[in-house]
Amino acid sequence: ARKQFTQVFEQIRSNFQKTYALFFPEGSGDLKLIGNSDPLEADVEIYARPKTKELKTMKALSGGEKALTAIALLFSVYLVKPSPYCILDEVDAPLDDRNVDRFISVLRHFTETTQFIIVTHNKLTMKSADYLYGVTMQEEGVSKIVSVQFKKNGYDLLHKVPISS
Amino acid sequence: ARKQFTQVFEQIRSNFQKTYALFFPEGSGDLKLIGNSDPLEADVEIYARPKTKELKTMKALSGGEKALTAIALLFSVYLVKPSPYCILDEVDAPLDDRNVDRFISVLRHFTETTQFIIVTHNKLTMKSADYLYGVTMQEEGVSKIVSVQFKKNGYDLLHKVPISS
Amino acid sequence: MYISELDIFGFKSFANRTRLKFSQGLTCVVGPNGCGKTNVVDALRWVMGEQKGSVLRSDRMTDLIFGGSKYKKPLNYAEVSLNIHNNRQVLSLAYENVVISRRLYRDGTSEYFLNQTPVRLKDIHDLFLDTGMSSNAYSVIELKMVEDILNENRESRKYLFEEAA
Amino acid sequence: MYISELDIFGFKSFANRTRLKFSQGLTCVVGPNGCGKTNVVDALRWVMGEQKGSVLRSDRMTDLIFGGSKYKKPLNYAEVSLNIHNNRQVLSLAYENVVISRRLYRDGTSEYFLNQTPVRLKDIHDLFLDTGMSSNAYSVIELKMVEDILNENRESRKYLFEEAA
Numbered sequence: 049a050r051k052q053f054t055q056v057f058e059q060i061r062s063n064f065q066k067t068y069a070l071f072f073p074e075g076s077g078d079l080k081l082i083g084n085s086d087p088l089e090a091d092v093e094i095y096a097r098p099k100t101k102e103l104k105t106m107k108a109l110s111g112g113e114k115a116l117t118a119i120a121l122l123f124s125v126y127l128v129k130p131s132p133y134c135i136l137d138e139v140d141a142p143l144d145d146r147n148v149d150r151f152i153s154v155l156r157h158f159t160e161t162t163q164f165i166i167v168t169h170n171k172l173t174m175k176s177a178d179y180l181y182g183v184t185m186q187e188e189g190v191s192k193i194v195s196v197q198f199k200k201n202g203y204d205l206l207h208k209v210p211i212s213s
Numbered sequence: 214a215r216k217q218f219t220q221v222f223e224q225i226r227s228n229f230q231k232t233y234a235l236f237f238p239e240g241s242g243d244l245k246l247i248g249n250s251d252p253l254e255a256d257v258e259i260y261a262r263p264k265t266k267e268l269k270t271m272k273a274l275s276g277g278e279k280a281l282t283a284i285a286l287l288f289s290v291y292l293v294k295p296s297p298y299c300i301l302d303e304v305d306a307p308l309d310d311r312n313v314d315r316f317i318s319v320l321r322h323f324t325e326t327t328q329f330i331i332v333t334h335n336k337l338t339m340k341s342a343d344y345l346y347g348v349t350m351q352e353e354g355v356s357k358i359v360s361v362q363f364k365k366n367g368y369d370l371l372h373k374v375p376i377s378s
Numbered sequence: 379m380y381i382s383e384l385d386i387f388g389f390k391s392f393a394n395r396t397r398l399k400f401s402q403g404l405t406c407v408v409g410p411n412g413c414g415k416t417n418v419v420d421a422l423r424w425v426m427g428e429q430k431g432s433v434l435r436s437d438r439m440t441d442l443i444f445g446g447s448k449y450k451k452p453l454n455y456a457e458v459s460l461n462i463h464n465n466r467q468v469l470s471l472a473y474e475n476v477v478i479s480r481r482l483y484r485d486g487t488s489e490y491f492l493n494q495t496p497v498r499l500k501d502i503h504d505l506f507l508d509t510g511m512s513s514n515a516y517s518v519i520e521l522k523m524v525e526d527i528l529n530e531n532r533e534s535r536k537y538l539f540e541e542a543a
Numbered sequence: 544m545y546i547s548e549l550d551i552f553g554f555k556s557f558a559n560r561t562r563l564k565f566s567q568g569l570t571c572v573v574g575p576n577g578c579g580k581t582n583v584v585d586a587l588r589w590v591m592g593e594q595k596g597s598v599l600r601s602d603r604m605t606d607l608i609f610g611g612s613k614y615k616k617p618l619n620y621a622e623v624s625l626n627i628h629n630n631r632q633v634l635s636l637a638y639e640n641v642v643i644s645r646r647l648y649r650d651g652t653s654e655y656f657l658n659q660t661p662v663r664l665k666d667i668h669d670l671f672l673d674t675g676m677s678s679n680a681y682s683v684i685e686l687k688m689v690e691d692i693l694n695e696n697r698e699s700r701k702y703l704f705e706e707a708a
């Protein structure tokens with residue numbers, strides 16, 4: 049069990065170093081087991097350096113920086129076991145426009161092997177979607193999928209016409 | 214102490230009924246002390262009815278409905294003791310466009326007696342501001358206030374010219 | 379492996395049959411607060427075998443069945459089906475296309491199907507056991523999980539890693 | 544009573560003197576993640592007498608002083624001043640205009656001023672004791688507090704009411 053935990057931990061750690069660097073291009077992130085030589089008893093410490101200057105504890109980060117760091121970590125755990133889909137429910141809420149862009153381009157990086165389903169209120173995120181499902185309750189209390197947009201490479205698949213930006 | 218608690222509780226409860234109705238025009242909200250006849254030992258239960266049809270527990274509400282209900286409650290507590298200012302830090306993040314509108318109009322309702330300072334990433338909220346402070350870190354690690362916009366009744370106070378929409 | 383279609387009927391606010399198609403790329407789900415976006419996420423979790431009421435936001439399993447609205451009576455059962463293409467043989471089945479279905483009746487009885495063959499919930503769990511799709515895997519990332527890590531909660535952070543191993 | 548100006552120097556990321564003016568109405572504070580918006584909120588809390596490290600997001604009080612950046616050395620003290628118009632005599636002072644200032648030096652010593660008269664922290668606390676401006680009042684509403692109520696945490700909800708009473 050100890051061996052398995054250490055193996056998985058190293059995998060998550062390596063994923064986190066890569067994913068964090070994708071979210072924070074000038075920064076670097078790491079995970080360490082501290083407090084006990086027995087990995088099963090130790091605590092996990094998250095090291096986050098959004099810019100080159102200094103290593104910050106999670107406490108010193110701003111709301112948006114923390115959220116992006118945590119998304120990077122959750123994604124690193126997700127990558128350990130392959131799943132065809134990854135659902136993200138409004139995780140972009142605390143992010144500013146530039147971080148939403150980075151967030152989306154990181155997801156794009158993985159779309160070869162992962163289908164992403166993103167629930168969002170963010171206009172920028174919506175713009176980057178390949179497929180868009182709109183949910184409404186036109187009839188009170190009853191959900192309905194109303195607007196569906198399919199585009200691929202500037203082409204509207206649903207209506208079979210090119211999309212003007 | 215018991216008497217003081219009950220007095221304040223009734224005040225918060227009355228505020229909550231009014232504030233909730235402002236946030237959810239077709240709904241109604243209430244607070245009750247349950248579980249113990251001694252108010253100091255009882256629990257506070259939040260009743261939320263976003264639309265006329267049914268009373269929901271906090272658990273059954275969606276993310277945005279919960280957030281707006283909680284903002285209504287926190288605001289109801291705030292109103293018990295007068296303070297010239299109320300600071301809201303990114304509480305509009307989970308709200309859709311229509312709820313942001315309602316949120317802002319509820320704040321407007323109280324601007325006679327309260328100055329609101331709203332930290333936000335939301336474009337709609339920004340548009341409704343009377344005064345806008347932009348914070349940046351042009352020099353790495355150093356905050357600077359860069360863009361300041363003052364408008365009142367369609368008039369730009371800073372540049373002393375009317376604002377075109 | 380990839381998911382191609384999610385079919386929802388009678389689950390939570392989806393009183394009418396609703397079908398969502400998925401392809402490679404980014405799919406965004408958008409709409410006002412309370413319209414049913416997170417319910418779509420819940421439907422996907424539920425058909426994959428999720429049992430926890432805290433995750434599905436329901437006190438009782440039967441709360442998942444459409445409970446009625448202003449104009450519609452409650453329904454007698456909820457059913458969700460998921461279409462999975464097993465193109466890389468990740469699932470240890472001879473099938474190229476796998477359809478898992480889950481149905482729950484008001485009286486509490488449940489039915490599960492694998493390509494229209496009745497199976498037990500355990501068979502669905504076992505099918506996905508070594509993939510990242512089992513219900514305790516991290517294929518759903520939501521803001522609440524992000525906060526758990528942010529809140530410096532050492533136990534929940536450690537738990538995240540233990541679950542992955 | 545209303546606040547008219549907040550003056551920040553050397554506090555957290557505000558290495559340069561920064562002045563924010565406030566009037567009646569809605570003031571929005573905007574900017575990218577990590578630029579210093581919540582630090583403005585912290586400055587306002589701190590000058591009002593906030594002492595909790597958890598609220599100010601600092602392990603030690605001296606962490607509040609600008610700690611240096613790529614191009615700037617750390618500063619020796621932090622100072623925040625707040626201008627309050629006492630037009631309705633809510634504050635039991637003969638003054639029409641009250642300026643409270645708080646200064647913290649690297650060696651840990653603190654200074655407090657009321658209209659340039661040196662006072663103790665206690666005097667600042669007492670001045671605002673019966674108004675909604677004391678540091679345990681609810682004049683700051685943030686998303687984290689919203690979540691505490693949402694999470695069905697009976698203790699934190701009850702605490703909210705007890706604090707108000």
Ligand SMILES: Nc1ncnc2c1ncn2[C@@H]1O[C@H](COP(=O)(O)OP(=O)(O)OP(=O)(O)O)[C@@H](O)[C@H]1O
Nearest residue numbers: 275276277390411412413414415416417443444445
């Ligand atoms: N069994 C049920 N029958 C009918 N309606 C239900 C049932 N379960 C949940 N609902 C309704 O579904 C709605 C919640 O939907 P959901 O949580 O998906 O919203 P959402 O789109 O994610 O909103 P937000 O943007 O605020 O997160 C609520 O109005 C709730 O009352």
Ligand SMILES: Nc1ncnc2c1ncn2[C@@H]1O[C@H](COP(=O)(O)OP(=O)(O)OP(=O)(O)O)[C@@H](O)[C@H]1O
Nearest residue numbers: 110111112555576577578579580581582608609610
């Ligand atoms: N004593 C200090 N000296 C220098 N910089 C500091 C100090 N304390 C905090 N900071 C910096 O201030 C920044 C955080 O600012 P703040 O929390 O105000 O961001 P924000 O604008 O609210 O962002 P978000 O939109 O993500 O919530 C961090 O980069 C942090 O390193």
Ligand SMILES: [Mg+2]
Nearest residue numbers: 275276415416
């Ligand atoms: Mg939701």
Ligand SMILES: [Mg+2]
Nearest residue numbers: 110111580581
């Ligand atoms: Mg912030």
